[in-house]
Amino acid sequence: MRVLLLGAGGREHALGWKLVQSPMLERLISCPGNPGLAEIGDVVPDVDPDDPSAVVALASSENIDLVIVGPESPLAAGVADALIEARIPVFGPTQAAARLESSKSFAKEIMAAAGVPTAKSATYSDREAAAIRLEEMDGPYVVKADGLAAGKGVLVTDSLEAAIVWADACLGGRFGTAGSSVVIEDHLEGEEVSIFYICAAGEAMPLQPARDYKRLLDGGAGSNTGGMGCFSPVEDVNDDLIDWTTVNVALPTLAEMAGRGIDYTGFLYVGLMLTSDGPMVLEFNSRLGDPETEVLMPRITSDLLAVLKAAANEGLTGQTVTWSDQAAVDVVLASPGYPDSPTTGHLISGLESLEIAEPLGSVLVFQAGTRDVEGQLLTSGGRVLNVVGLGANIGEARENAYAGVHRISFEGMQFRTDIAAQRKEHPE
Ligand code: AMP
Ligand code: GLY
Numbered sequence: 001m002r003v004l005l006l007g008a009g010g011r012e013h014a015l016g017w018k019l020v021q022s023p024m025l026e027r028l029i030s031c032p033g034n035p036g037l038a039e040i041g042d043v044v045p046d047v048d049p050d051d052p053s054a055v056v057a058l059a060s061s062e063n064i065d066l067v068i069v070g071p072e073s074p075l076a077a078g079v080a081d082a083l084i085e086a087r088i089p090v091f092g093p094t095q096a097a098a099r100l101e102s103s104k105s106f107a108k109e110i111m112a113a114a115g116v117p118t119a120k121s122a123t124y125s126d127r128e129a130a131a132i133r134l135e136e137m138d139g140p141y142v143v144k145a146d147g148l149a150a151g152k153g154v155l156v157t158d159s160l161e162a163a164i165v166w167a168d169a170c171l172g173g174r175f176g177t178a179g180s181s182v183v184i185e186d187h188l189e190g191e192e193v194s195i196f197y198i199c200a201a202g203e204a205m206p207l208q209p210a211r212d213y214k215r216l217l218d219g220g221a222g223s224n225t226g227g228m229g230c231f232s233p234v235e236d237v238n239d240d241l242i243d244w245t246t247v248n249v250a251l252p253t254l255a256e257m258a259g260r261g262i263d264y265t266g267f268l269y270v271g272l273m274l275t276s277d278g279p280m281v282l283e284f285n286s287r288l289g290d291p292e293t294e295v296l297m298p299r300i301t302s303d304l305l306a307v308l309k310a311a312a313n314e315g316l317t318g319q320t321v322t323w324s325d326q327a328a329v330d331v332v333l334a335s336p337g338y339p340d341s342p343t344t345g346h347l348i349s350g351l352e353s354l355e356i357a358e359p360l361g362s363v364l365v366f367q368a369g370t371r372d373v374e375g376q377l378l379t380s381g382g383r384v385l386n387v388v389g390l391g392a393n394i395g396e397a398r399e400n401a402y403a404g405v406h407r408i409s410f411e412g413m414q415f416r417t418d419i420a421a422q423r424k425e426h427p428e
Contacts, residue, residue: 001309004059005030005037006049006079006092007070010332010368010386011290013037015070017366018297022305029062031055035377036367049074052082059088066091066309069266072287076102076148080266089312093266097257098286100268104183105146107284114256116249118281121185130167133184134160140187145170147178152339154224156187190275192282193237194289195245196296197268198307201315202258204250204268205307208299208323209237210292216339218418225339226383229419230330231394232295241279245270249281265311294366294386295328327397329420330388331405335369336412338382343412344369348377348384350408363404364388379410394420 001024005016013036020028020040033043047054050073059067067083069075069092078095092098099106105123110116123146124130134141141163145153153175155166170182192214196207210232216222249270257264269285269292288296297304302322310319335342348370354363366388369381385408389401398420405415 001025001065001305002027002063003029003305004055004062004064004067005033005041005070006055006067006074008032008034008037008049009071009290010366010383011288011293012070013366013368014294014297014386014388015068015288016040017364018300019068019305022303024303024305024309029058029064031058034367035370035372036365038372050077050079052077052079055079056082056086056088059083060086064088066305066312068092068308070287072098072101072148072285075266075286089309091266091308091312093264093286094262096262097264097266100253100257100264100284101286102148103146104144104283105181108183108185110253110256111281114252116252116281117278119185119188121183123181123183124167125171125181127168127171130171130182130184131164134163134167137184137186139163142185142187143167143170144183144185145175145178146181146183147175149175149178152224153178188273188275188280188282190273191236193234193272193274194292195237195242195270195272196288196292197246197250197270198311198316198321199250199254199268200265200311201263202251202254203316204246204254205316205319205321206242206246206250207296207321208232209234209242210289210295211237212289212292213416213419216334216414216416218416223339225334227289227291228332228334228416230289230291230295231397231420232292232299232328233394235394236274241274244279245272253284290368291330291332291383291386294330294364294388298328298364298388298390299324299326326390326392327394328388328390329394329397329401330366330386331401331415331419332368332383333385333387333405333408333410334383334414335379335381335410336414338414342369342382344379344381346379346411348379348408348410351377354404354407362390362400364390365404365408384410384413 028041030037075098083090271282371380391397
């Protein structure tokens with residue numbers, strides 16, 4: 001099979017790493033890809049993955065058998081729709097289906113109609129009405145830009161004033177049209193967990209869960225980020241919780257969408273808060289998580305490509321994903337200034353020593369914000385590298401991850417030292 005993988009981050013490098021292990025794979029092309037993906041396949045850096053007709057043209061000219069979409073932006077731009085129209089198999093939801101992520105108010109509407117437990121919320125496009133609602137509430141306040149804001153559109157705060165200023169800024173254009181309405185919702189307390197599905201033809205096949213550390217600094221302090229580290233498996237998420245999520249969240253959501261004529265084929269990411277009143281959905285994403293993918297892919301022992309091909313063509317009947325008992329821990333190495341204003345262009349050293357030192361494969365490095373300049377690897381984004389340790393348990397995987405981290409350096413490198421030390425972001 002000839003596969004086109006869209007995206008350029010650590011998630012896509014991990015997906016690509018898994019896909020090239022498939023006996024079905026003939027060729028992997030990544031667009032735009034990154035230097036890590038360039039080591040394991042071909043990359044097409046000069047085609048915009050968010051441009052539906054450019055992606056169709058690339059897939060046609062390369063005789064692609066399956067397109068796999070990593071990030072949300074091509075989905076929201078309608079890339080899957082254009083591929084379906086051109087009869088090119090694609091694993092990734094259509095624009096209408098991807099609204100589960102690209103419009104928080106739409107996701108809330110679907111959840112309400114499908115009876116999915118979630119925080120009570122209302123949507124506002126008027127500043128004054130938003131401010132009045134916030135004044136009526138008790139803190140902490142949760143205010144979300146409705147549309148895609150690269151993970152930056154959500155504010156959780158104890159300050160009424162800050163919440164009003166945030167709603168005002170969103171509605172005033174801070175996130176462009178993504179903020180032309182805001183969702184204000186009740187604050188939920190608890191531990192978060194990410195549960196993933198492969199969805200097709202109304203069916204949802206669960207993957208194993210992972211827990212992401214969203215804050216920049218040790219102990220859960222500092223700004224919210226895209227994710228500073230991750231681990232899997234997650235001991236406080238048992239099979240019962242996954243079954244509960246399948247029955248009470250994933251399947252009713254797909255059925256509600258189907259009832260509106262919207263088929264959902266692709267990964268579905270369910271962000272759950274485990275509250276004292278039971279699990280509640282924080283958000284849906286129409287893709288896999290990053291860095292969650294980096295700890296899930298090394299734990300899959302079966303052929304993922306076979307499942308994604310089936311999902312994109314005929315459905316999930318007869319398909320399974322099998323898992324190793326190994327644990328995986330990912331420590332993200334980020335640029336100085338991340339997440340607000342990362343500075344980039346620094347030389348990354350130590351990766352080669354890691355490849356020589358780890359012949360047994362207990363450390364994997366997935367690249368994200370990197371750039372190859374005449375054979376030298378430079379930093380080029382906020383999150384630069386994912387160092388993933390594997391081991392018989394989380395403790396061993398964690399040791400291997402940090403052993404890897406300590407071999408790598410670049411100017412101003414930031415990372416958390418407590419990933420998977422406590423298995424929760426907010427331990428009691
Ligand atoms: P979202 O993009 O909607 O998942 O929000 C980003 C992050 O904000 C989540 O991962 C949570 O940490 C936090 N968050 C979102 N909604 C709530 C809520 N209702 N209560 C508490 N925290 C929340
Ligand atoms: N790790 C969070 C996300 O991918 O949205």
